[in-house]
């Protein structure tokens with residue numbers, strides 16, 4: 101009965117956007133400046149003399165947060181991947197919203213069809229028995 105061929109334009113558009121594969125990543129890239137182990141080094145007293153910057157990629161995986169150092173040259177790539185991941189998440193949310201709109205329309209159509217077929221007593225009795233069953 102349901103005509104899935106009649107995909108709403110919004111859903112079709114979002115679906116097409118989702119099916120464009122690209123490298124995406126969760127997490128964040130942070131810059132760090134560190135003290136070294138040498139007692140006479142300026143970094144021990146002056147925060148501006150700390151070494152670095154060093155870059156860390158931090159990601160949550162299976163309830164744990166993991167960090168690792170990455171090369172400075174990798175940072176622009178990582179930032180692009182993380183940004184693309186954020187876009188992807190928004191697209192997924194938009195896709196969900198559009199599909200639920202579509203689902204609402206389908207549901208409303210089903211109600212109209214039922215109302216036309218079984219108008220009257222059966223609906224009322226179903227409602228009553230359902231209530232009783234839940235309370236007892």
Ligand SMILES: [Zn+2]
Nearest residue numbers: 135136141143
């Ligand atoms: Zn130092």
